Amino acid sequence: MKMKSTKKSFRSLSQTIYSLLGFKSETNSTWANTVCDIIKSLPSTADYENDYHDSANCHDDDLDDFLISKLRAELSVLNEEVSRLNAQRRQVLNEFLQLKGSIRVFCRIRPTINGENYSHKKPVVPMDSNGIVLNFTENKTKLYNFDQVFHPDSSQNEVFSEVEPVIKSALDGYNVCILAYGQTGTGKTFTMEGNQDCPGVVPRTIEALFKQAADSNHKFVFSFSMLEIYLGHLKDLLVPQARKTTDPMPPCLNIQTDPNGGIVIENLVAIQVSNFNHAISLYRLGSQFRSTASTNSNKVSSRSHCMIRMSMTCSDATERRKITNKIWMVDLGGSERVLKTKASGRRFEEGKAINLSLSALGDVINALQRKNSHIPYRNSKLTQVLKDSLGEDSKTLMLVHVSPKEEDLCETVCSLNFALRLRSIRLGKTEPNEAREMRELAMNKLQLEMQDIENNRDKFTKEIKKLNQKLNSLTKTSSDSNEILETVLEPSTVKTSVKPPSSKVPRFMRPTVCSTRKSGTGHQTLLKKEIRPTRRKRLPVSRAESVNFPIKNMTESYSSSISRASCLVELNEMHAEDNDTVYSHDTDFSSVNVSEANQWVYLHNNKRVLPIPPPVQISNPRERKKKGNDYISLISSTGSTKSMTGVDDSYTECDISSQIMSPDAISDTCYQNDYVNIADGTVLSQESTHETWDTKAYDSKDDLTANVPGVSDLLKENIMILYNIFLLGLGFGNLGYEPDFFQALMS
Numbered sequence: 111m112k113m114k115s116t117k118k119s120f121r122s123l124s125q126t127i128y129s130l131l132g133f134k135s136e137t138n139s140t141w142a143n144t145v146c147d148i149i150k151s152l153p154s155t156a157d158y159e160n161d162y163h164d165s166a167n168c169h170d171d172d173l174d175d176f177l178i179s180k181l182r183a184e185l186s187v188l189n190e191e192v193s194r195l196n197a198q199r200r201q202v203l204n205e206f207l208q209l210k211g212s213i214r215v216f217c218r219i220r221p222t223i224n225g226e227n228y229s230h231k232k233p234v235v236p237m238d239s240n241g242i243v244l245n246f247t248e249n250k251t252k253l254y255n256f257d258q259v260f261h262p263d264s265s266q267n268e269v270f271s272e273v274e275p276v277i278k279s280a281l282d283g284y285n286v287c288i289l290a291y292g293q294t295g296t297g298k299t300f301t302m303e304g305n306q307d308c309p310g311v312v313p314r315t316i317e318a319l320f321k322q323a324a325d326s327n328h329k330f331v332f333s334f335s336m337l338e339i340y341l342g343h344l345k346d347l348l349v350p351q352a353r354k355t356t357d358p359m360p361p362c363l364n365i366q367t368d369p370n371g372g373i374v375i376e377n378l379v380a381i382q383v384s385n386f387n388h389a390i391s392l393y394r395l396g397s398q399f400r401s402t403a404s405t406n407s408n409k410v411s412s413r414s415h416c417m418i419r420m421s422m423t424c425s426d427a428t429e430r431r432k433i434t435n436k437i438w439m440v441d442l443g444g445s446e447r448v449l450k451t452k453a454s455g456r457r458f459e460e461g462k463a464i465n466l467s468l469s470a471l472g473d474v475i476n477a478l479q480r481k482n483s484h485i486p487y488r489n490s491k492l493t494q495v496l497k498d499s500l501g502e503d504s505k506t507l508m509l510v511h512v513s514p515k516e517e518d519l520c521e522t523v524c525s526l527n528f529a530l531r532l533r534s535i536r537l538g539k540t541e542p543n544e545a546r547e548m549r550e551l552a553m554n555k556l557q558l559e560m561q562d563i564e565n566n567r568d569k570f571t572k573e574i575k576k577l578n579q580k581l582n583s584l585t586k587t588s589s590d591s592n593e594i595l596e597t598v599l600e601p602s603t604v605k606t607s608v609k610p611p612s613s614k615v616p617r618f619m620r621p622t623v624c625s626t627r628k629s630g631t632g633h634q635t636l637l638k639k640e641i642r643p644t645r646r647k648r649l650p651v652s653r654a655e656s657v658n659f660p661i662k663n664m665t666e667s668y669s670s671s672i673s674r675a676s677c678l679v680e681l682n683e684m685h686a687e688d689n690d691t692v693y694s695h696d697t698d699f700s701s702v703n704v705s706e707a708n709q710w711v712y713l714h715n716n717k718r719v720l721p722i723p724p725p726v727q728i729s730n731p732r733e734r735k736k737k738g739n740d741y742i743s744l745i746s747s748t749g750s751t752k753s754m755t756g757v758d759d760s761y762t763e764c765d766i767s768s769q770i771m772s773p774d775a776i777s778d779t780c781y782q783n784d785y786v787n788i789a790d791g792t793v794l795s796q797e798s799t800h801e802t803w804d805t806k807a808y809d810s811k812d813d814l815t816a817n818v819p820g821v822s823d824l825l826k827e828n829i830m831i832l833y834n835i836f837l838l839g840l841g842f843g844n845l846g847y848e849p850d851f852f853q854a855l856m857s
């Protein structure tokens with residue numbers, strides 16, 4: 111235990127050294143370095159450790175080290191095992207998808223919706239999980255085969271279970287494309303988006319991506335984009351759209367090809383998303399900007415192709431197909447027979463544009479399936495955007511939607527013929543039954559194998575998480591103890607990253623404004639805005655970043671600068687409060703500084719600077735507002751970007767932030783000088799007795815004089831003058847001015 115106590119005393123010593131920084135002008139970083147040099151020259155920890163080992167075979171820190179290295183070794187074995195299983199799973203999945211086909215076509219039959227009338231004979235009948243029969247007349251039927259047929263009562267869950275394998279492919283680095291195709295009003299948006307109770311493919315895919323990425327033992331960075339292709343133009347759905355002709359137009363989206371053949375959409379917004387909720391909120395936002403309209407076939411009909419893109423980057427998995435890849439989820443515009451919908455004007459143009467691009471998409475997929483040498487990507491914007499996600503090295507799912515209604519039979523035939531064109535020639539109806547059964551058997555086997563691998567991997571991943579937690583708690587305790595000494599030895603890091611532990615230091619030991627100014631430590635501390643939780647709470651020793659605030663025609667002593675944070679707070683609040691109230695009790699403390707500074711350096715129209723505001727109460731709210739406006743005009747005239755961020759040499763200026771009290775000094779002053787209302791004995795804090803444009807402050811002062819019975823106006827004025835002298839004495843006293851300075855000033 112001797113060793114432990116020695117270490118502890120060293121730790122507390124370094125802490126003490128650190129807390130003394132800035133207490134006296136001598137206790138600066140040079141001093142701290144010297145003391146730490148002395149500490150370094152003392153017998154090293156290793157010497158103690160050796161001694162300790164001699165005296166006792168076991169020690170807490172050694173045990174920690176031993177446990178840490180043991181945990182690390184275990185983790186590396188487990189991680190290797192997970193990587194091996196991942197590679198195995200990837201291989202099995204690929205085999206599985208190859209048997210299934212890299213372009214797969216599903217068919218979903220929409221259920222009947224309330225109020226719809228149907229003829230006695232059902233025109234669209236699902237056969238089994240792959241077949242669908244169309245009944246044209248009594249004795250004329252036609253059978254269509256697909257990779258999967260979803261019956262009218264199939265749930266969103268069932269649909270997603272067929273989609274899920276391609277999400278795994280996406281995480282393996284393949285580009286993936288999920289397309290919802292069909293006549294208008296057949297349920298494309300329902301499948302892709304779903305509703306609150308039955309979420310569709312898009313939310314489920316996003317959720318699965320985040321979940322599977324978390325389970326994968328690799329670090330993924332996801333980004334979300336959303337666009338629509340409307341009348342042949344690309345429109346970013348995450349950018350506010352121009353409503354009036356005078357509104358600026360959003361940047362034009364151009365499609366480019368990078369040297370590797372990847373598609374780049376210029377100016378498309380891609381927002382990094384770290385979790386499901388974040389991505390979904392963006393999706394909801396984008397959905398609001400979609401172009402929809404009411405048509406004869408659908409009350410809320412999508413008049414464009416809506417495309418959602420999740421890009422993912424994973425640089426620590428070398429076995430992935432690509433470092434960055436993407437998954438497109440596309441709710442295609444509804445195919446429609448213009449004659450039937452009787453669309454005209456804009457609706458007609460929209461329908462025509464949708465049909466043309468759908469036809470181009472069909473041509474591309476068909477050419478890919480036939481392995482044609484020329485793939486006609488350039489025939490539409492839709493196929494240009496999807497160029498790198500439809501080819502050889504990617505996975506495509508087409509969900510074809512059909513209506514159950516007899517009157518829609520023509521459109522249903524068109525949709526199913528379109529879908530048939532997309533089906534792999536190899537997997538078409540030419541495939542013999544025997545071969546098909548063999549293929550299905552092999553696929554089932556691979557699926558079981560994959561399930562087995564995933565179960566094992568999950569077991570290991572859980573174990574890794576547990577071990578990591580243990581390791582974190584062990585390494586945290588050992589690194590915490592070294593951190594403080596390192597900070598003292600490395601004074602440059604104190605500047606921005608470490609906050610002095612002022613709350614642990616007794617008040618009398620904390621630096622004053624002057625000492626901070628002399629030692630120069632004030633500017634080394636936090637740049638962040640401090641929130642003042644309650645009026646009486648002590649604030650840490652910290653100062654807001656100060657910027658020069660040039661004022662024309664000012665002598666050096668009266669020129670000022672204010673904190674950037676406070677300036678912004680003031681401005682915001684003045685605008686927000688319609689200039690009536692400058693700050694409230696929970697205002698940033700630094701903004702209080704500015705208002706107090708305005709009592710001492712009152713600025714009017716940026717021309718005249720008086721040391722003290724005239725002790726005139728502004729009871730008329732209009733006047734009060736005007737005064738506030740003067741302040742605003744001051745901030746806006748002198749607080750321009752230039753003056754806020756830099757120094758303008760044409761002005762005489764000095765940094766008044768060094769004259770304004772530090773928040774701590776102000777809070778100290780408040781403690782020492784709480785004002786007792788002589789009439790009712792209540793304690794008013796200094797803040798509330800100051801003359802600012804805070805209505806509360808005025809009320810307090812009004813109370814102060816009004817509550818004294820029989821006080822004449824002259825007496826009131828004298829009290830106010832005395833009171834101002836008192837305040838000025840306090841404030842300026844803290845800044846190093848002598849009382850006779852004020853007497854001279856007042857006289």
Ligand SMILES: Nc1ncnc2c1ncn2[C@@H]1O[C@H](COP(=O)(O)OP(=O)(O)OP(=O)(O)O)[C@@H](O)[C@H]1O
Nearest residue numbers: 220221294295296297298299300408411412443444
């Ligand atoms: N499987 C389903 N279960 C329940 N309701 C459905 C289903 N499919 C579609 N619907 C309902 O049918 C209506 C039309 O669906 P939806 O708007 O999704 O069609 P759409 O194909 O996207 O049409 P458009 O191309 O005109 O945008 C909606 O009210 C939707 O809720």
